[in-house]
Amino acid sequence: MDKLKIIGGPGLKGKIQISGAKNAALPLMAASLLSNETITLKNVPHLVDITTMANLLMHMGLEISMNGTNQGIGHTLSLKSNDSIETKATYDLVRKMRASVLVMGPLLAKHKETYVSMPGGCAIGTRPIDLHLKGLEALGAKVTLEEGYAHLIAENGLVGGDYEFPVISVTGTENIMMAACLAKGTTRLFNVAKEPEIVDLANLLIKMGAKIEGAGTQTLTIHGVESLSGATHDIVPDRIEMGTYIMAAGITNGEIEITNGDLTLLPTVVDLLKKTGLEFIEKDKGFIVRRKDPKKPLKAISVSTNPYPDFPTDLQAQYMAMMVTAEGDCTITENIFENRFMHIAELLRMGANIHIDGSVATVKGVKELIGADVMATDLRASASLVLAGLAAKGETIVHRIYHLDRGYEHIETKLSECGALVERTH
Ligand code: UD1
Numbered sequence: 001m002d003k004l005k006i007i008g009g010p011g012l013k014g015k016i017q018i019s020g021a022k023n024a025a026l027p028l029m030a031a032s033l034l035s036n037e038t039i040t041l042k043n044v045p046h047l048v049d050i051t052t053m054a055n056l057l058m059h060m061g062l063e064i065s066m067n068g069t070n071q072g073i074g075h076t077l078s079l080k081s082n083d084s085i086e087t088k089a090t091y092d093l094v095r096k097m098r099a100s101v102l103v104m105g106p107l108l109a110k111h112k113e114t115y116v117s118m119p120g121g122c123a124i125g126t127r128p129i130d131l132h133l134k135g136l137e138a139l140g141a142k143v144t145l146e147e148g149y150a151h152l153i154a155e156n157g158l159v160g161g162d163y164e165f166p167v168i169s170v171t172g173t174e175n176i177m178m179a180a181c182l183a184k185g186t187t188r189l190f191n192v193a194k195e196p197e198i199v200d201l202a203n204l205l206i207k208m209g210a211k212i213e214g215a216g217t218q219t220l221t222i223h224g225v226e227s228l229s230g231a232t233h234d235i236v237p238d239r240i241e242m243g244t245y246i247m248a249a250g251i252t253n254g255e256i257e258i259t260n261g262d263l264t265l266l267p268t269v270v271d272l273l274k275k276t277g278l279e280f281i282e283k284d285k286g287f288i289v290r291r292k293d294p295k296k297p298l299k300a301i302s303v304s305t306n307p308y309p310d311f312p313t314d315l316q317a318q319y320m321a322m323m324v325t326a327e328g329d330c331t332i333t334e335n336i337f338e339n340r341f342m343h344i345a346e347l348l349r350m351g352a353n354i355h356i357d358g359s360v361a362t363v364k365g366v367k368e369l370i371g372a373d374v375m376a377t378d379l380r381a382s383a384s385l386v387l388a389g390l391a392a393k394g395e396t397i398v399h400r401i402y403h404l405d406r407g408y409e410h411i412e413t414k415l416s417e418c419g420a421l422v423e424r425t426h
Contacts, residue, residue, distance in 0.1 A: 002425070003400075003401060003426070004404070004412060005422070005424075005425050006371070006395070006396045006398065006421065006422050008369070008371055008394065009421075010420065011253045011255070011419075012249055014417050014419060015257045015258075015418075016256055016418060017259045018261040018286075020045050020075070020237065020238060021196075021235055021240075021241075022050065022238060022407050023099075023195075024197040024236050025041065025044050025045060025235050026049065026053050027099075027102050027171070027174040029041065029053050030174075031106060031205060032057070032079035033060075034081075034109065034110055034178060035081065035227070035228040035229060036080070036081055036082055038078050039079050039230055039231055040076060040230075040231070041077045041078075041235060042075065042235065043234050044076065044235060046075075046410070047408075048406045052093070054077070056093045057103070060085045060086045060087070060088075061082065061084065062082075062085065063080045063082075064078065064080075066078075087113055089101075089104070089114070089116040091148060093117075094117040094118075100116075100117075101116055101175065102178075103116065104132060104175055105136060105174075106178045108152045108154055108158065109158050109178065109181065112153065112156075113152065113153045114151075115146075115150070115151050116152070131167065131169050131172040134163070135163045135165070135172060135176035136152060138163035139158040139161050139176070139179055139180060140154050140183075141154050142154070157182075158179055158180070158184070159185055160184060160222070163187075165190065170195055170307075173192040174201055177189065177201065178201070180222035180224060181205055181208075181210040181211075181222060181228060182224060182227070186223050187221070188220070189219065189220040190219050191218055193307060193308065194217065194218060194307070195307075195308040196236055197236065200233075202215030202220075203215070204233040205228070207231035207232075209225055210222070237261055242258060242261045242266065244315070246269075247319065247387055250273065250277075251391040254419075256289055257283065257287070258287055260285065260286065261286045261287065268310050268311050269311060272301060272303060275299065276298045277299050278292065279292040297327040299326060299328060300363065300365055301323075301330055302330040303319060303330070303332055305336050306335055306336070313335075313336035313340060314380050317340070317380045317384035320361065320384060321347065321385070321387040322387065323363045324352040324354070324365070325367070327365050328365055331360050331361065333359055333361075335359065341361060342376065342377050343385060346374040346385055349374060350369045350396070351366055351368070370392055371394035371395045371396040372396060373397045373399065374397070375398070376398065376399075378403055379403045379407045379408075382404045383407075386411070390415070
């Protein structure tokens, strides 16, 4: 299994180009199931999760090509569905990646029936899909649970309806929004997610001919249409990747120029990071990030994770790594997932001082971290350990980096180009 060997210390200096957002690309790929015409996505990141979704869609019978060929390498993905595809998403494929459930809404809307394996638990919590199912029921789906699968039928097609999410769900919003595009009549969805990835999906669907109002607000109104056409779309930059590299500059006291990034995608995070002592200098195609006063440590500032536009749970672990060597104490509260503190035990092994009480972690700043062998059980926790390793004294080995390969395109190349001493070993 691949490992990342990091010799900590150097302040990162250089340019990093941000890739297209994984969490936008996955629903955009699923949206191709809604049309029989070609959907072309540009700025698609090379990530294991993208390959997993592509395999699922190919297994269903979609024609997929990268930069125009079957074996192509590139960032432009074309997907074409048809009327005779397989509408079952099997356990083997769904258990690899929870976001596979995104095929459920489009399959049901276009083909009137689907079997999707229930995703089950994952490292960061139980993560049920009850809201996806309830939302689709509100559009007329009949749902039964059979041997670990959700079987959904809408014999005469879906019909527009109203649904209010009791808890904000990102992929839940995406699934129901996609389904509603082909339902008869109008659907109103309340208390929906407002993430930039939701807006990106709505933008593609609108290009395909969908009638969607309110993307980026807490209410979506969707007027169903008969069919959707092909479209070409540029994927929004990955704000979580961008936030991670911003924090890499912060934790190593470096200076990184971020290109293809957009600070408006992370409003709360940028305000918070300024309070910790980072400064952002806007450039033509991005910005520079560095400490305002490189002679001073960062300041500890407390934070709670919440749905967009608040602080994202997907940056909680990385922020914690940065706070470990900040001056003072702070609390980090995880409100989205119940089991998302697995990085703490590993950070403690590197010399951090963190105390957990339920969903609240209290971080007391220490002078320095010491390199160690560490292992993570999810994607963002792995990124947090990489950040800690970059700042730690001596050698850190991050084990099981297949998690990182699910969500960070060429991470060791991007970091090495900024002077980090990072090497992938087997
Ligand atoms: C998406 C992101 C993930 C991010 C998360 C929260 C993708 C592919 N993944 O995941 O990176 O960490 O948003 O920002 O975009 N819930 C239910 N029932 C449901 C659905 C969700 O109870 O049917 C709960 C979850 O357990 C969780 C909360 O709602 O506590 C939010 O989860 P949700 O927004 O659905 O996360 P995902 O869409 O899976």
